[in-house]
Amino acid sequence: MNRKERSGGLVDAVNGCQRCGRCCRSLLLEADLLDAEREPLIAQRGSPLKGPDKDLVGYLLNEGSPHVQCVFLDGNRCVIYPTRPNMCVAFGPTDERCACRLPAAEGEDQG
Numbered sequence: 410m411n412r413k414e415r416s417g418g419l420v421d422a423v424n425g426c427q428r429c430g431r432c433c434r435s436l437l438l439e440a441d442l443l444d445a446e447r448e449p450l451i452a453q454r455g456s457p458l459k460g461p462d463k464d465l466v467g468y469l470l471n472e473g474s475p476h477v478q479c480v481f482l483d484g485n486r487c488v489i490y491p492t493r494p495n496m497c498v499a500f501g502p503t504d505e506r507c508a509c510r511l512p513a514a515e516g517e518d519q520g
């Protein structure tokens with residue numbers, strides 16, 4: 410089975426995202442205050458991030474500690490997709506950290 414089949418064939422027709430969810434599981438995920446204003450669940454479920462003056466500057470979305478999956482990831486699906494943070498909107502296969510740009514893991518088919 411290749412990557413496209415594993416993701417249910419839901420490859421984004423516009424940017425080629427495989428919807429594997431690996432970016433949502435492996436990157437440091439910081440939403441800003443505008444993101445939280447647009448989507449109130451970010452403030453409810455994220456961990457507050459403070460600036461040098463101890464003022465609130467945003468929210469960490471990784472569960473528990475950095476490099477643990479996003480609190481909004483359910484399987485490979487984002488439960489706040491229409492109102493996800495701008496960093497998520499901007500991220501895609503053109504980013505060098507995208508999993509589909511990395512060599513396949515041992516035993517993994519090329520998609």
Ligand code: SF4
Nearest residue numbers: 426427429430432508
């Ligand atoms: S942007 Fe890349 S890592 Fe993120 S879901 Fe799409 S293919 Fe996977």
Ligand code: SF4
Nearest residue numbers: 433479481482487497
């Ligand atoms: S908010 Fe959604 S798209 Fe952004 S990292 Fe979390 S699960 Fe992924």
